[in-house]
Amino acid sequence: MTTHNHPNPSARQGPIEVSFTLNGREITVHADPADRLLDTLRHTLGLTGTKEGCGEGECGSCTVSMNGKPVNACLVPTYQTRGSVIETIESIDPETLAAMLESGATQCGACTPGVVLTAAWILKNPDLLNTRTLRELMAGNLCRCTGYDGIIEGIERSLARGDAR
Numbered sequence: 001m002t003t004h005n006h007p008n009p010s011a012r013q014g015p016i017e018v019s020f021t022l023n024g025r026e027i028t029v030h031a032d033p034a035d036r037l038l039d040t041l042r043h044t045l046g047l048t049g050t051k052e053g054c055g056e057g058e059c060g061s062c063t064v065s066m067n068g069k070p071v072n073a074c075l076v077p078t079y080q081t082r083g084s085v086i087e088t089i090e091s092i093d094p095e096t097l098a099a100m101l102e103s104g105a106t107q108c109g110a111c112t113p114g115v116v117l118t119a120a121w122i123l124k125n126p127d128l129l130n131t132r133t134l135r136e137l138m139a140g141n142l143c144r145c146t147g148y149d150g151i152i153e154g155i156e157r158s159l160a161r162g163d164a165r
């Protein structure tokens with residue numbers, strides 16, 4: 001019988017070892033090839049601040065930072081984080097969240113961790129606003145509650161104060 005090597009971990013059986021930097025710390029987890037980063041964060045590592053909404057890449061509730069850019073953790077297989085730098089809501093400067101609370105951006109709070117992660121990316125990269133509006137940059141984060149005005153106002157407050165730079 002012929003055997004084949006499968007370079008794609010999803011074609012192999014069993015957990016694989018994955019090392020990455022999470023909120024400033026090197027960690028190693030064992031993940032099945034089909035495991036989503038969202039589940040590894042919430043269930044394996046106990047970081048429940050990252051929320052699941054749609055589970056299909058549509059709502060942005062599960063947004064985390066991967067190598068400095070927001071990604072949907074429900075769409076990222078854990079093995080793809082190998083060697084990367086991941087940051088979650090647990091690592092965020094509290095000032096960024098404070099501005100959201102002050103502006104009434106949070107009602108049920110389900111979208112808030114994802115909103116704050118995307119906001120933190122904008123705050124660290126204000127040049128993004130040279131080519132896109134704040135509302136365009138935030139379009140991947142859906143909120144069922146606030147109508148977005150509070151979210152935009154909160155980010156504008158943070159930008160004005162220079163939070164998280």
Ligand code: FES
Pocket residue numbers: 051052053054055056057058059060061062063072073074075
């Ligand atoms: S839960 Fe990931 S985008 Fe909705």
Ligand code: FES
Pocket residue numbers: 105106107108109110111112142143144145146
């Ligand atoms: S505050 Fe409820 S979904 Fe945004």
